[in-house]
Amino acid sequence: MKHALLICLLVTAALVTAQVLPKGPIPFDKAWLIEDIAYIPLNVDKAGSNIWGSIAINPSGLIIVGVANHVDNIAMYTYDSKKNQLFFEGNIMQMLHLNMKHWQSKIHTYIYWSPKYKKFFFGTDAGTYRSETIVEHPYGYIGGYWCWFDPAAHAMGTFGLNGMHRSVKGCVYSEVSGLLMGNTDPQEHFITCDVATGELNDYGRINGKYQPRVLFADKWGNGYTVDIFGELIKFDWKKKELVDLRVALPRAGKAEFYQAATGFVGIQMMPDGSAYGVTYWGIAFHYIPAENGPGVMEDLGPTFGPDTGGIFSLGYTPNMAVLDGKMYYGLGGHGMYIDTVKKDVFLAEKDLKSKKVRVISRLKKVSEFTGSGIIDAQGNIYFGGHGQSISAEDAESKKATAMKADKTNDSKAYLIRFNPKVLEKHAKQYEEHNR
């Protein structure tokens, strides 16, 4: 009996130590505020320098962020927007019990909350050009996983691989169809993953040039992406086939074809079923899908400067949040900056009615700004932010050496929070950029 108790105790102890418990809570620190913009540092663990789409919020105000290190791991954080507390949930390789032959170093997809399953859904990515686009990574890459994260249990799991050697570059989740709909890198194969059964289907290549990073869904459960010409493709989940809508993103014809093939980089799905987005060539748009037929595409003009009818290629905008008739977004990143000397991100506000743009702030600590539609109940907007990141394969390049030598370049990742109403008092000093 004594022995049995001892064994019982030992087993319990082993189980407790084996489970990765979140680190935290880390309370909010006022030192994180610069001009009323909070830069919440995500450097609890060694992994982490870059956030792309991997940020989401659920109705109870819990924000999830995945921070990529572009080499071999992704750090997961949650931020409770009601209690203002940060948690480090763990590293994805450990949470998914992956070993190095399954290495994952980025979440490139947006993350989606499912009220039905009470889980976040997303896909993983290699995060390097050599492993995906030209399939020439020195260690090879097995492919991306379709994943879920349960914040209540702090547990993570997968629905399996996306396919051999293909990462999940973008995805959208629709509760109506119960499908995670995404695309692969390379080749933009359109993939669906049924979260109820785990059934995976490949609907073939759409775009042999580039892989759009962002998808959206309509209220009927269909998914949308773009083809090589920057035109919308709809996945009809009931018929299980892809439909050419022949609806071009605004001014796609004026963009270079590699830009057009990239499509839109920021999207926010609205409660009414429409979607606001920003294209890779700097044009904001509003799209109202139709159950049958092409739907309505509205051009909201360039993200910066006067509207001369052309495109705007200088402001990289993989981010946006629509709140109270205004669109907020950051301009800059991936070598595309308005201020090419300081290379910081301009925070801009677009009036959706007048289509006018004004700069409301400049972000001091980051040079790229990601995530779309992360707004809490208090009217705060959240984005992921990071300095110029250096991917593993570029580490020896001239550009990387220059970036490392630049002391102002902070390669840390931040969760950025601001309230547009509060920012108003600082907006005056940035008026010069509006002229």
Added chain:
Amino acid sequence: MQNSMKSSISKAAALLAVGLCMPCAAQSYFYKDFDKMSGTQIGHNGKYAAVPRNENAGISAMALAKGSVFYGGTHAIAGRPAWLFEGDVEKKDVAKAVCLTDKVPNQSIVTCLKYDAATGTVYGSTRNLRQGKWLPEFDFQEITTNMSRDENKEKDIRPPAGHLFMFTSLDKITDLGVAVDSEGVYSFVLYKPGNAIYGITDHWKLFKFDLAAKKSKIVYDFLPVDTNEHNRSRFRFFGEKLIIDKTGAIWGTGFEGQFFTVDVKKDTIQYHDVFLPSIRGREQINGVQSWVLSADSIIYGGTRADGILFSFDPAKKICRNLGKPNYSVGMPGIAVNKFNLVYMLAGNRDNNVHIMAYDAKQHYYIDYGVPHVKIPAANYSCRTFQLGPCFFYKDTTLVIGDNDRDGHVVFITTGQSLPKQQGYPKGE
């Protein structure tokens, strides 16, 4: 002997030197570009291809016809019709495309095309997959679960049976009817002396189709109903291709990769004591995926299970294992020119198909990697990771079908010799 020894040592030394300076030449090592390469959409009309995307899940068959004219066939999502197209290698263009829908009904994959130069006729075959499954990833499941041999026969909902068809121009396609009931056709050969077609079905039956009587007959069933209690035979593959050698004999591979000839008089098969190369233990799923007859009567081919390149001399009945060119399995296409250069598409859909070349005299491989193709007709470029059938035109132009959704035709001008041993940076 000593000379060759010396040269191989110096080659090894050169390779080592190249290996040391690899990081600076990494990009060109894997992705050596061809000097001249371009592609075209199928029947392009402005920026859109003529074939709707859901009906163009890739190019699955091609055949060179009269002069520089060639024909090709696509495969579509299950339930959608396949298309045929006509192109010109000299013009590097595919101008005409025709939907099979009302000509050969309910057919979604064109599996094989053969040109008969004597009559100027092209013959073709088709097969279908079950609804909702259309990529060859799912083929394995489709074949191995072979429901008709299952106890639950009522669950055997087969897709429509494959047809044979013929045409002299795309305006006039004649349906020759079903080859074998409830089964699709993988491939066939034209046997002119008997005015017949010999083919393999996707349920592993060898059939003969009499072109005069337009009647089909099963010659041999590779997978008879298995009495084995474990029913293991369901998980077997055989050769999906047949070939006619210089003497007119029809060759194929059967059980565990054993070569056979078709006895056209008795309408049966004759096994020979020669086998396909295989990684040990994988013989049961081995078979020829593609093969081609060279000008000097040697057959070059690739195996499905392992992607091994082999040469087969039908006269001496010797099959040589020439190595496994790529890390992945399968070899969906192979072509050989008169300079003894064998070009192969090595790999499968789950991995990525590399264009590779083998010098049959000097015995070495060159890996050209995944091509990045300019498509002048629609003014864009794309990478093609899934390559399908291929053939040589006038020994210097390699024509490849891109076997992925929205497939293109790729034209590559090849030289009379391969570049030096792999690893030399460009220009050396």
